[in-house]
Amino acid sequence: MTATDTALQAAPAHKARGYWATVGRRIVRDKVSMACALVLLAILLAAIFAPYLHLADPYQGSMVRRLRHIGTPGYPLGTDELGRDMLSRLIYGGRLSLLIGILPVILAFGIGTSLGLVAGYAGGWANTAIMRTVDVFYAFPSVLLAIAISGVLGAGVVNSIVSLTVVFVPQITRVAESVTTGVRNLDFVDAARASGAGALTIMRVHMLGNVLGPIFVYATGLISVSMILAAGLSFLGLGTKPPEPEWGLMLNTLRTAIYVNPWVAAMPGVMIFAVSICFNLLSDGLRSAMDIRN
Amino acid sequence: MLEPIEDLGGAAQPLLEVKGLVKHFPVGGGLFAKTKVVQAVDDVSFTVAKGETVGIVGESGCGKSTTARLLMQLMPRNEGEIIFDGQLVGESMSLRDLRRAMQMVFQDSYASLNPRLTIEESIAFGPKVHGMADGAARTLARDLLTKVGLKPETFANRYPHEVSGGQRQRVNIARALALNPRLVILDEAVSALDKSVEAQVLNLLVDLKREFGLTYLFISHDLNVVRYISDRVLVMYLGQVVELGPVDEVWDGPAHPYTQALLAAMPASDPDQRTEVPPITGDPPNPIDPPSGCRFHTRCGFCEDVCISTVPRLSMVADGAHQAACHMVIPGSGHTRAPAASEAAA
Numbered sequence: 001m002t003a004t005d006t007a008l009q010a011a012p013a014h015k016a017r018g019y020w021a022t023v024g025r026r027i028v029r030d031k032v033s034m035a036c037a038l039v040l041l042a043i044l045l046a047a048i049f050a051p052y053l054h055l056a057d058p059y060q061g062s063m064v065r066r067l068r069h070i071g072t073p074g075y076p077l078g079t080d081e082l083g084r085d086m087l088s089r090l091i092y093g094g095r096l097s098l099l100i101g102i103l104p105v106i107l108a109f110g111i112g113t114s115l116g117l118v119a120g121y122a123g124g125w126a127n128t129a130i131m132r133t134v135d136v137f138y139a140f141p142s143v144l145l146a147i148a149i150s151g152v153l154g155a156g157v158v159n160s161i162v163s164l165t166v167v168f169v170p171q172i173t174r175v176a177e178s179v180t181t182g183v184r185n186l187d188f189v190d191a192a193r194a195s196g197a198g199a200l201t202i203m204r205v206h207m208l209g210n211v212l213g214p215i216f217v218y219a220t221g222l223i224s225v226s227m228i229l230a231a232g233l234s235f236l237g238l239g240t241k242p243p244e245p246e247w248g249l250m251l252n253t254l255r256t257a258i259y260v261n262p263w264v265a266a267m268p269g270v271m272i273f274a275v276s277i278c279f280n281l282l283s284d285g286l287r288s289a290m291d292i293r294n
Numbered sequence: 295m296l297e298p299i300e301d302l303g304g305a306a307q308p309l310l311e312v313k314g315l316v317k318h319f320p321v322g323g324g325l326f327a328k329t330k331v332v333q334a335v336d337d338v339s340f341t342v343a344k345g346e347t348v349g350i351v352g353e354s355g356c357g358k359s360t361t362a363r364l365l366m367q368l369m370p371r372n373e374g375e376i377i378f379d380g381q382l383v384g385e386s387m388s389l390r391d392l393r394r395a396m397q398m399v400f401q402d403s404y405a406s407l408n409p410r411l412t413i414e415e416s417i418a419f420g421p422k423v424h425g426m427a428d429g430a431a432r433t434l435a436r437d438l439l440t441k442v443g444l445k446p447e448t449f450a451n452r453y454p455h456e457v458s459g460g461q462r463q464r465v466n467i468a469r470a471l472a473l474n475p476r477l478v479i480l481d482e483a484v485s486a487l488d489k490s491v492e493a494q495v496l497n498l499l500v501d502l503k504r505e506f507g508l509t510y511l512f513i514s515h516d517l518n519v520v521r522y523i524s525d526r527v528l529v530m531y532l533g534q535v536v537e538l539g540p541v542d543e544v545w546d547g548p549a550h551p552y553t554q555a556l557l558a559a560m561p562a563s564d565p566d567q568r569t570e571v572p573p574i575t576g577d578p579p580n581p582i583d584p585p586s587g588c589r590f591h592t593r594c595g596f597c598e599d600v601c602i603s604t605v606p607r608l609s610m611v612a613d614g615a616h617q618a619a620c621h622m623v624i625p626g627s628g629h630t631r632a633p634a635a636s637e638a639a640a
Contacts, residue, residue, distance in 0.1 A: 019410050187406035188416075191466075194366050195420035195473060196393035205419065209410035 019209060026289040033285030036278035043275060047094030056085035058092040058245045067261045078264040080250065081257050082243075086264055090271055093245035096157065100239070100246070101227035101275070104161050108168035109219045115169070116176020117211065121184055121203055131177060137170040146229050150238040160239040164226050168219075175218045179211045213290040220283035224276030231272075247271050295434060296424055296474045299395050301344075303380040308341040309477055309509050310365070310396075315339065315374035317360055317533075321582065330582050334360045336533040338374075342477070347503070347510040349524030349541065351517060351556070353578060357533040358513045359401075362481040365511070366398050379476075394424060397470035401482035403462035407454040407469075413439070414450035417469045424473060431472075438468040441505070443498060460491035464498065471506060479511045484519060496523060517560050521545055526615075529553045532581055532589045535608065539616030549611040549618035551594045588621065600628040 027033050046053065056075075061082035068079040077086035119130040137145065149163035183189065184207070192202045231248015233239030240246040242253065250268040258265045317335040322328070335357040342348045350358050364371045367389055378395060381387035387395075400406040407416050417435035422428060436446035442464040454462055463483060470478050480499070484492045496519065503510060514520050520527055520541065527544050529537040529552065537550040548554045555574035576593055579585050585592050591601040600621050608617045609624045621629035 187400040187402055188408045190363075190366075190368050191398070191400065191406050191469065192408075192419065193368060194393055194396075194398050195423055195469075196390045197419070197423040201423060205411075206408050210408070 023286075023289045027285055030285045030289065033282050033289075036282040036285070039274065040278045040282070043094055043271075044098060046091050047098055050088075050091050050095065053091065055088035055091060058084060058088040059243050060084060061243075067257050067264060069261060070263050077267060078261065080254055080264065084243075086267055089245040089250060090247070090267060093247045093250055093268065094271070096240055096244065097227055097230070097247040097272070098275070100157065100160055100164070100230040101223050104164035104168055104226050105219050105222045107161075107165040108172050108222070109215070111165070112169045112172025112219075113176045113212070113215055116173045116178075116215070117180050117203060117207060119173070120177045120180025120211075121199065121207060123181075123184075127177070130173070134170040134173045137166070138174070142167045142171075142225075143229060143232060146233060147236065147238065150233050155238050155241065157240060160230055160233050163233070164229055167229070168222055168226070171222070172215060172219055176211060176215050179214050180207060183207060183210045213287060217283045217287045220279045220286075223279045224272065227272050227275065296394070296421055296426065298474055299476055301379065305344055307344075307380050308377075309344045309379055310342040310511070311375075311377040312341070312365070313339050313375040313377070315361065315364055315376070316372045317357075317364055317369070318372050332581050333533050333584055334581065335364060335371075336584075338530075338533070338535055340528055340535060340538060342509060342511060344476075345507065345509055346525040347512055347523055349520035349527040350511065350513045350530060351515060351520050351527060352530035353515065353556075355578060355581065356530045358515075358530055359481050360533075361530075362398060362479045362511070362513055365479060366396060367392065394473045395475055396477045396479065397473055397475040398479040398481060399463070399466050399470050399483040401486055403459055403466055403486065404454060406466055407462060409454055412451050412453055413457070413465050414446075416454075416465065417472050420469065420473045434472060435468070438471055439465075441471070441502065442468045443494075444468075458491075460487050460495060463487060463495055467495075467498070467502070471502065474506075475508070477509045477511065479513070481513045482515070483512075485514060485516060492519070499523065517556065529556070532578055532584055534589060535619065536590065537616075537618040537620075538608070539611070539618075543616045547611075547616075549616070549623050550590075550620045551596055551622075552590050553618075555593075588619070596622060596629075596631060598629050604628075 061084045063083060065075070065079055066081060066083040068075050070076070070078045072078055075085055075087070077090065080086055080089065115130055115134070119127045140148070146163050146167045149166055150159055153159035153162060189202060189206055192206050197205075227248060230239055230246075231251060234241075234246060234249040235252040240249050242249065247268040251272070254265040254268065315335055315338040319332040319334055320329045321332055322330050338357070338361060340348070350361065352358050360369075363369050364374075365376060367383070376383040376392075378387055378392060383389070383392050407413075411419070414432055414435045417438055418428070418431035421431040421434055426434070436450055439446045439449055444461060444464055449457060449461070449465075454465070457465070466483070483499075484495050487495060499510070500523065502508065510523070512520065512523055524541045526539065527541045528535055529544070529550065531552050537544060537548065537553045544553060545557065548557055552574075559574060574593060579589070579592055585602075587603050588594070588601045588606050591597045594601065598621070604621070604627070606619045606621045606624060606627070608619045610616070611618050611623050621627040622631045623633070625633045
């Protein structure tokens, strides 16, 4: 065999590399995903290390410098309706907003994926029991459900997170169940059963890798929904309470200033939008990176 | 390689004995609708001797693949016993042991490989389930790739979508062999391949059988392929065995009108020999409500009253190995073409 033949034969062959390593390598090459990841990382780090950034006090207001415009010396992003520094409040606001946006989705992702995987793989009465229970929650619009649960539990950040988790679990379970059912009927799962493997081994080795992608993409899309629902809860007095900086709450309180200083009033919305779109684009990139067929 | 499985009953004992296998699928049914039953496999019995290849033929929906999945215990059966080398499966032989001794190759070479695993990982999975260390299992996988004619250095780290259909089916064969089984069920394993590749894979199967001392249960709708590879053949129609016997005897002297029709439907390569009249017409009847008596009577040219009223049992045709379920071969069955009852001893 000549050298060219060998090269041709070995063309798509790559070094021994696990599935997730391959996915990682592919996503690092994707410029859009990487840009989004950088933006998210910057916002996240700024939020975490906010106390060390020498910012103005996000709680200190002043009646004489309310609603300054963007670019005012000393107040790069202006001030809010109580004269507090917007830059500082936006950065500090990221702490609660990101927590309340991401944590319920992570919790619901864990719970929903487990439930959906079990329901989809086991089928039969286990499927009926899990999915019909989930359907009960599905009957309520998510905003109403979040308000109802928060109302019962009482106001507070922790209770908001709990109620949002409950809202998202049924949705993620649904997606997980349908994806799992689809994969479960493929011959390779039967082949794995035929080789004597137990249900847990099959789920871990053969199911998880094939179902996580679509569920993960769906879940990242929920992060923006979570942040907006949390804002709604705060507005109703069921979530974060003033003067705590949080993007959703800030958007609500600045609503009165929309005709006076629209740019400043829009800033918390811009943050929510930026974070949401970054998560969506990142999950899109992740989906194509996980689809190793192309 | 995993330890070979010990031969228990000696050469005379059948490797696989299937007795009265029944699978009914409930269909429809709901709050108000009455549940109906598809009789996918109805009272199927046969044996497979050690080292032979038994072919199962029949048209789509006759229960070939359901039989394969029932044997592999991929779905629960309604009735019937499966005896592997003298051990009753579920009692003296565990499911896990059966699933080492018996392996299966599926028709869809792509769907039967996990798209997220490399070829090496897919082959190594089974041995690892049965306690082999990761490194040893990977070495075994590479050895088996060589055995099925694929270069390990080229293919081991590829994903299923990166290789052709014929190569994938070779991988599936390697995966089945990785557990060092005694019986391999090939469920339409070469049907989806194009003819030249099909011939290569068939020859590979013949070679591997010799090398590993395997027994095959070869399911196919392709009569030429079945004749080429099988020692004995089982003809199925609507979930029942209608004829079984040594492949040459069945092919040269088919006793059941269905087998005759199947063989007559084979296209001849000689243009002067080709059949002009379609020998069998229509679709098989609905298995939800199969015809009474002989299930083939609705499409049979020799149908008489006895065929509509009485179910024919599998009976000997001429000599001991060839059997058919047709009133025309049952002595004294009441069919005008049946041999007289006194000839039964002959």
